[in-house]
Amino acid sequence: MNRFENFKAGLIKDNPVFSLYLGICSTLAITTTVNNAIGMGAAVIMVLILSNVIISAIRKIVPDEIRIPVYIVIIATLVKIIQMLIEAYAPALNTSLGVFIPLIVVNCIILGRAEAFASKHGIADSALDGLGMGLGYTLAVVAMSFIREVLATGVLNLVNPFNEAQVWLNVRLIPEAYTISLFNSPVGAFITFAILAALVGAYKKHADEKAAQAGEVK
Known part of the structure; x- marks a missing residue:
C-alpha cells in the first residue's frame, strides 16, 4: 500500500477497535x-x-533481543509526559479518565504498531501510520460514546476540557422519558461495541465482494 492507502486503512478497513x-x-x-x-x-x-517516529528513528540501532523493552520504555515516557500535561491543563479530564491514561502504556494498539510497522518503515511513513491508527481509534470511541451518552441520558454535552465551567454544547436529543440507562453500564458498552463492530464487518465484506467482482470483470 502507498502512504495514503495505509493511512486510510486505519480509519475503517483496519480500524484498531472494530477491525483489529x-x-x-x-x-x-x-x-x-x-x-x-x-x-x-x-x-x-x-x-x-x-x-x-522515535521507534522508526532508532530501529536500526536497537538490538532485536531488547527491542520490546525499549519500545515500552519509550511509550511509558511519552504517556507520562502527556498525563502530566493533561493533569496540569485539563484536571477535570484527568479525573474523569483516571487510571486509563497511564494504561495507554499497555494499550495493544501502541505496542502493536511499534512492532508491526514503525520498526520496519521510515519516519514519515510511521508518523502517517500513527496518525491514521490514532484517528481510527478516536472515531471508534467517539462513535461509541455518542451512542451511549445520548441513549443513556438523552443529552449531548460537550465542555471545554481546559475549563469545565465553559459549556460548548448542551442539547437534548431524546426526551428523558425515552432514555435507556442500560447504555451507561458495561452491558450497554458491550452491546454498542458489538453492533458497531458488526456494521464495520458487513461493510468490509461488501467492499471485498465488490473488489472481487471488479477483478473478475477485468
Whole structure:
C-alpha cells in the first residue's frame, strides 16, 4: 500500500477497535461521554505518532533481543509526559479518565504498531501510520460514546476540557422519558461495541465482494 492507502486503512478497513479488536478494555470503559472519548483519542493520537517516529528513528540501532523493552520504555515516557500535561491543563479530564491514561502504556494498539510497522518503515511513513491508527481509534470511541451518552441520558454535552465551567454544547436529543440507562453500564458498552463492530464487518465484506467482482470483470 502507498502512504495514503495505509493511512486510510486505519480509519475503517483496519480500524484498531472494530477491525483489529485492539484496545478494547479502555474503549469499553471510557466511552460513557463524548468528552472522555475525545480526550482519550487525542492522547492516543499523540502517543502513537510520537512513539512511531522515535521507534522508526532508532530501529536500526536497537538490538532485536531488547527491542520490546525499549519500545515500552519509550511509550511509558511519552504517556507520562502527556498525563502530566493533561493533569496540569485539563484536571477535570484527568479525573474523569483516571487510571486509563497511564494504561495507554499497555494499550495493544501502541505496542502493536511499534512492532508491526514503525520498526520496519521510515519516519514519515510511521508518523502517517500513527496518525491514521490514532484517528481510527478516536472515531471508534467517539462513535461509541455518542451512542451511549445520548441513549443513556438523552443529552449531548460537550465542555471545554481546559475549563469545565465553559459549556460548548448542551442539547437534548431524546426526551428523558425515552432514555435507556442500560447504555451507561458495561452491558450497554458491550452491546454498542458489538453492533458497531458488526456494521464495520458487513461493510468490509461488501467492499471485498465488490473488489472481487471488479477483478473478475477485468
